[in-house]
Amino acid sequence: IPTLGWVRLKEFGYIPINSIVKSGTVSQKSDRYYVSILVEEDDIRVSKCTNEGIGIDLGIKDFAICSNGSKFKNINKTSTVKKVEKKLKREQRKLSRKYESLKVRNKNIKEGVATRQNIQK
16 A cells, blocks of 8 residues: 555455556544455456257256256255245144134124234234
8 A cells, every 4th residue: 555555464365466456445444444455357267168968857856967967956855844844834724723713703894804913923
């Protein structure tokens, strides 16, 4: 930094070595100094053009199996998803029972107007 001189960074590798520093801004927040640096970097990455196709097999046990050998698991078969779906079923049944009991008690009142606090929760 021109007015301060060399400044040591806490983290290593955030500023690329093969780059040109264009500008920098120093800011202070609650007795800490922060430096923002604008860097210009040459990007010479060339992607390989492959016109090679890939086959995908959708299944029941595994979600998808590609022809290159990679497998993708079916998340709907995991135990956590099954537990959450079971809990959702229970909660929906509870809510349905509350609405039904409210309808029986308040036959004269329009549906949806008089909801109880438990149904709101």
